[in-house]
Amino acid sequence: MVEAEAMGLIALGAGLAVGLTGLGAGIGEQSIGAAAIGAMAEDPKFFGKGLLMTVIPESIVIFGLVVALILLFVF
């Protein structure tokens, strides 16, 4: 019973790690994406740089995913 509870908490932690980092990345990306689209509308050559800048906050989600995987498979 105790083990099942612990497993449940670990799964909840893993879910929070991915979910909250995803939310954070989304908040960060909304402004970067808007600015990138704005810059691209004026100069299409900005596409590559704009795309790169927009996905930078995604790295936070990767950290969250790593934490979730550690929680699920190491503990």
Added chain:
Amino acid sequence: MCGLFKTPAYAYITARVRARKRKLIPKETYPKLLNMQLPEIIRFIEESEYKKDVDELSAKFKSIDLLEHALGRSLGASYRKLMDISRGEVNYLITEYMRRWDVWNIKTVIRGKYYGASEEEILNCVVSAGELHYPELELMAKKESIGDVIASLEHTPYYPVLTKYEGGMLNKIEDELDRLSYTRLLDAVGGSPGEKFFLKFIQTEIDIKNLKMLFRLKKAGVEREYVQNILITGGLELKESDLTRLSGLSFSELVHSLDGYSYWRSISDVVSDQMTTLMDVDTKLDAHLMNYASQISHYYPLSILPVLDYILSKKIEVDNLRVIARGKELKLADEIIRSHLVM
């Protein structure tokens, strides 16, 4: 939390205006333009960002007139684009700031009717940059009399002011319209950090407008009562009491009583009792305003301030190109033209 949802709207518009500002003619180019002859200047402008406007108007106008109209049209199109691509709070602030062009257009149409100008002549002078779109301006220009023009503006905020017109000279109603646009603008500004600087800018603009009027009216020896009625209240440094005091002074006294204000540093080298032209003062004051807008545009990158900087820079570019082209056409010395450029 509310600011979180406003940020993308500001991020989008500021990215666009920064890209647009980069396309403006750099100030290092103006000396090169001064070394060119008029046909070369026209060609330079035809090959720049104004190409589309020049091409579209080339069948209707020639030479310097083509240039003038292309510049005016480009200015209007740029400002309208800003209103079209923005939304929410930033759109509201831009629209309120652009009301000055509505006022300009209403004044132009009414003045045109007053002096019996043709519909085409009137439409050549309007800049469709405000809330009133070109088709509305066309309808206004088609009206027979000033009364009809005023009646066609019933749905606009300018109507209550315009109904005060009882015939005769237009200056009273024109001053009222100016005052209305500034009052609305001052009321529209909110309390965010960026908007606080926007408010300071508008107040500085009012001060500069008042200073220009004071210089002109005092140089012409106009009486205190008349001067006071024209000045706009709500400035940053020139409060109502300052305006009352300054409007009662003679030109010489006015010149000597301005050293207590921050604007003095910008105009001190061109102002004197014996000055014959006020163009230098106007140029210096415009440069002061432009530099201030440029300076504050970096304070809050995601605010109305970078947009304001672009709006002002575009207007000054158009004015500078007009000065160079007209100056060259009139064969003025390069030094005179340069002194009238806002840089």
